[in-house]
Every structure is written in structure tokens, then in C-alpha cells.
Amino acid sequence: MARAHPGLKLLERVLLGLVFLGLAGCDRGLPPLDDVTRSPDRPSMTLTAAEAVTGYDAQGRPVFSLLDEEQILEGVTRTGGLRLTFDRFLAPTAAIRQAICVRPALENLADASACRDPVQAFTRPEEDPVHRRVTFRLPAGQRYLPETAYRVTVFASTRTDDGSVSVDDNAFRAFDGAPLERRYAFDFTTQGEDVDDDTDEIAPSPEAYCAAIDCFRACADDAECRDACRTLCLDDTCFGFGDLLAPSRPGRDVPAVFETCATSGCHGGPTDALALGLDLSSRQAIARTRGRVARQTQTGADADLPRQNPRPFGRSMPLVDPSQPANSYLLYKPLIHPLNHVVPPPRDELDRLRAAAIVGLPMPTGVTGPGRGMVPDDVAGSLALLERLRLWIASGAVVSCP
Numbered sequence: 001m002a003r004a005h006p007g008l009k010l011l012e013r014v015l016l017g018l019v020f021l022g023l024a025g026c027d028r029g030l031p032p033l034d035d036v037t038r039s040p041d042r043p044s045m046t047l048t049a050a051e052a053v054t055g056y057d058a059q060g061r062p063v064f065s066l067l068d069e070e071q072i073l074e075g076v077t078r079t080g081g082l083r084l085t086f087d088r089f090l091a092p093t094a095a096i097r098q099a100i101c102v103r104p105a106l107e108n109l110a111d112a113s114a115c116r117d118p119v120q121a122f123t124r125p126e127e128d129p130v131h132r133r134v135t136f137r138l139p140a141g142q143r144y145l146p147e148t149a150y151r152v153t154v155f156a157s158t159r160t161d162d163g164s165v166s167v168d169d170n171a172f173r174a175f176d177g178a179p180l181e182r183r184y185a186f187d188f189t190t191q192g193e194d195v196d197d198d199t200d201e202i203a204p205s206p207e208a209y210c211a212a213i214d215c216f217r218a219c220a221d222d223a224e225c226r227d228a229c230r231t232l233c234l235d236d237t238c239f240g241f242g243d244l245l246a247p248s249r250p251g252r253d254v255p256a257v258f259e260t261c262a263t264s265g266c267h268g269g270p271t272d273a274l275a276l277g278l279d280l281s282s283r284q285a286i287a288r289t290r291g292r293v294a295r296q297t298q299t300g301a302d303a304d305l306p307r308q309n310p311r312p313f314g315r316s317m318p319l320v321d322p323s324q325p326a327n328s329y330l331l332y333k334p335l336i337h338p339l340n341h342v343v344p345p346p347r348d349e350l351d352r353l354r355a356a357a358i359v360g361l362p363m364p365t366g367v368t369g370p371g372r373g374m375v376p377d378d379v380a381g382s383l384a385l386l387e388r389l390r391l392w393i394a395s396g397a398v399v400s401c402p
Contacts, residue, residue, distance in 0.1 A: 039305040042352070044181035045174045046090040047154060051078025052188050056199050059230045067152065067186035068370020076172075076188040078144040081122075081137040081201050082152060088132065088174040088349055091313060092327035095125040095134040101340045104145060106187055109153045112170040119144065123203055127326040129335060130383075130390050132345070140200040146193040154178035175313040176356055204234055204394040206321075210401035213243045235391050244392040245283050245399065253282040257385060261363070278319065287399045289319035294329035307354040325390045329358070334386060337362035342383050 007287035026262075054075050064083055067073050082100070099113035109115055121142050126135040144150065155171045157179035174181045202208050212232040219225035243256040256281040261267040267280040278294075279285035293316050321327040336358050338344040354362075392398065 025124055042174070042176045042178040043088075044178055045086050045090075045172065046181050047084060047184050048087050049083075049085040049154065050154070050184065050186050051083040051085075052076045052152075052186075053082075059232070062201055069184065069186060069187060071187075072149065073186070073188040076144070076150075076190050077195070077199075078146060078190050079138060079142070079201065080144075081135055083133060083135045084172075085131060085133045086172070086174075086180075087346070088178070089129060089270070089345075089353055090132065090134070091173050091175045091177070091324060092174050092321075092324060094125070095127045095326075096170065097122045097125060097136070099125075099172050100136065101155070101157055102150055103153075104148050104150050106149055106151050108185065109155075110183075112155050115153070119150070126394060127324075128204060128390060128394075129326045129331060130307060130386050137201045137203055137311070144190045146190055149187060149189045152186045154180070154184040154186075156183045161306065163384060176352065177313075187382055204391060204396075206327055206396040206398050208232070208234060209392070209395035209398050213401050217243075226312060234395075235387060236315065243401075244388050245286060253281070253284075255280070255286070258286075283399050286320075289330060290322055290397050292319050293317065294319045317357065320397050322383055323394060325393040328393050331386075331393060332358045332388070333360075333363040340383065397398070 050067040052067055052073060053062040054065040054073070054077060055063045056077070057063055062077075062080060065073060065076075082102070084100075093187050096324065098106070098112055101109055101112065102119040103115065103117065104119075105329045119138075121139055122136045123139050126137070127133075128135070138144075157171045157173070198249075212229060212234075215228060215229035215232050219229060244257055247253055249256060278289070279291075317327060317329045317331050325331050332339050332353070336350050336354055338347070338350065340362075344350070
């Protein structure tokens with residue numbers, strides 16, 4: 001078989017390079033949701049679990065019970081929230097209040113436009129990329145009606161008669177734009193007026209985050225005092241940990257959670273030696289990550305301007321987007337490492353995420369040992385650190401508490 005001329009090979013590479021640069025330099029947007037190029041690599045998203053609060057534990061945190069499409073869940077608290085878990089990573093800010101409808105009426109709704117007189121007083125939904133989960137909460141003082149049946153409808157993009165997809169801006173979608181596979185509906189009944197309903201669910205915030213840190217700090221080594229502080233924790237991962245950015249040892253400013261990253265020569269030291277310009281060696285350095293675009297996501301026009309919900313996913317993503325873990329590159333880098341999960345997401349989903357925007361090696365790349373960054377001796381410890389990082393960002397990426 002004849003071999004191609006070296007000059008033709010060179011011309012081919014140049015032309016391919018020009019095509020690549022042309023695609024990277026403009027916003028082409030996503031292909032239609034029913035485009036054949038999307039089906040094998042971008043499967044529809046599935047709702048794997050829906051839960052409602054049926055009580056509170058000794059620390060006042062909500063206890064969730066599974067909702068079932070085939071039967072009614074009884075005994076949901078009148079103050080309780082809802083939690084939805086998906087098999088794919090969601091698009092940042094795709095979790096909005098209008099994506100679900102909660103009504104005291106057991107009737108089928110075709111789409112969001114049919115949601116009349118809903119319980120739509122939910123606070124801003126909390127999106128959790130670590131577990132691919134969205135939590136909806138009622139605001140303080142808001143209550144469901146006592147002993148009342150409610151239906152929760154989770155909307156999906158609808159298909160027209162010719163089989164094409166009609167995009168519904170109120171419906172959940174995966175990070176690559178793939179739609180939820182179908183509409184879901186779940187029913188529950190609430191507790192009666194005689195049940196104590198004084199517990200309001202608390203959403204992550206700088207105030208809530210610092211309240212727990214200050215309490216633990218004041219207790220020092222008093223175990224009984226620290227146990228009392230647990231009522232201020234929004235998540236189990238804050239038990240005994242406190243401040244995410246606490247130094248590795250007295251007299252140092254390097255946060256223990258990033259110690260390996262900062263002392264390995266990658267993300268600490270001279271500015272000109274920092275990998276991708278990311279400095280994790282101190283609180284002040286980490287403060288500079290907030291709102292700054294990750295270098296590996298800088299493509300297209302205005303690449304240095306952070307985006308809240310770009311198309312395509314990941315373009316100009318901030319290193320840390322305060323209160324938005326799903327739009328924070330610093331969380332995704334360890335998130336795509338399979339060893340940081342007790343039950344890793346499907347490998348093909350991690351591959352899709354890496355191919356879309358989270359480029360380069362997962363972080364860290366295999367460091368082990370107690371207290372050495374994001375991969376401790378046990379995998380459960382790695383997941384706890386991921387959850388702490390997520391909660392820190394969700395709480396506003398607090399650098400210091402007053």
C-alpha cells in the first residue's frame with residue numbers, strides 16, 4: 001500500500017489544527033437534544049432516588065425516607081424538604097424551583113405550565129455534585145398542611161409527535177444538555193398538627209458554617225462540649241473537623257486538606273512554578289481562587305470572565321464559585337478521581353465529564369497516607385474530604401470566620 005507523502009501529512013495536521021482553533025474560538029452551543037450524535041455518548045438522565053423528610057435525629061438534622069411511585073409515603077414532616085438523586089452529573093444552576101411541582105392534589109401534570117397553586121415557596125435548591133443530588137427546603141416558618149396528601153412532580157423535556165425533543169427550561173438536564181428520561185410523580189401525606197414541627201431546616205451559609213467552627217474552637221478538647229456543637233453541623237463531615245482551611249499543624253498557614261497539593265511543588269511555592277497558576281498554600285491564596293476562571297477552562301471569547309451556567313458546560317468555570325459547588329472546578333478535579341468515592345459514579349460518566357471540560361489528571365494522582373491531602377488511607381476518608389470541600393463551597397467558600 002502506498003505511503004502518504006510527508007508534506008500531505010503536515011498539511012492535514014495544519015488543517016485539523018485550524019478547524020480545532022475555529023471551534024474553540026466561538027460558542028457553537030449544544031446540538032439538539034434529539035441529535036443522533038448525542039444518543040450513545042450522552043444518554044438521558046435517570047432519577048435514581050426521591051426522598052422526603054420523615055423526622056429529625058438527635059442533632060436536629062433531617063432524616064430522609066424514600067418516595068415510591070407505586071405507593072404513598074406517610075408521615076412526612078410539615079417542615080421537611082425533598083431530595084432528588086440522579087445517575088448523571090447535573091448542569092450548574094439547572095436545579096431550579098420550577099423543575100418540580102408540589103401540590104395538595106393527586107393529579108397528573110404534563111409540564112410546568114400545568115402547575116397551578118403549588119407549594120413553590122422553596123428556598124434556592126442546593127445542588128450537590130458529589131452525590132449528584134438536589135435538595136429542596138421550605139423557608140423558615142413555612143409549613144405543609146397537616147394530614148394532607150401531596151404529589152411531587154419532577155418535570156422532563158417533552159417529545160413532540162414526530163419524536164423530536166422540545167426543550168423545557170424548567171426541566172432538569174445533565175451537564176451536557178441531555179434531558180431527564182421521563183416525568184416522575186410521587187405522593188406523600190403529612191403528619192398531623194399534634195406532631196412537633198418547630199424544626200426548620202437550615203441551608204448552607206457563611207453564618208451557619210462559622211457558627212459550627214466557632215463552637216468547636218471554643219470547646220478545645222472538651223468532648224462533651226464538642227458533642228453539643230454537633231447540633232450546629234449541617235453535615236456529618238463537620239464532626240470533629242471544624243474549619244476546612246485549618247492548618248496542618250501549629251505555626252503553619254497551609255490548610256491540612258490541601259497540604260499534599262501545596263507542598264508537592266505543584267500548588268505552592270514560587271508563583272512562576274505553580275501548576276496552572278493555582279496556589280493552595282494559604283488562606284489568602286485560596287481566597288484568590290474565588291471567582292477566578294480555571295486556566296483549563298479558558299476557551300472562546302471573554303475566556304477570563306467567569307460564567308454561571310455556560311453552554312457548553314465548563315467553559316470559563318471558576319476555580320471556586322462561592323455557594324455553587326456544581327460550578328467550581330476545584331471540586332470537580334478530585335471528584336473525577338474514582339479512588340475518592342466509596343461507590344464511584346459510573347466510569348463512563350466520569351469519562352464523559354473529563355472529555356467535556358474537566359481536563360488533565362484527576363487530583364490528587366495517587367498520594368496516600370494519613371492526613372496527606374484528598375486521598376487518606378481509607379476511601380471513606382476521601383469521600384468525607386470531598387463532602388467537606390463541597391459543604392465549604394456551598395457555605396460561601398468561607399476563608400475566615402470573624
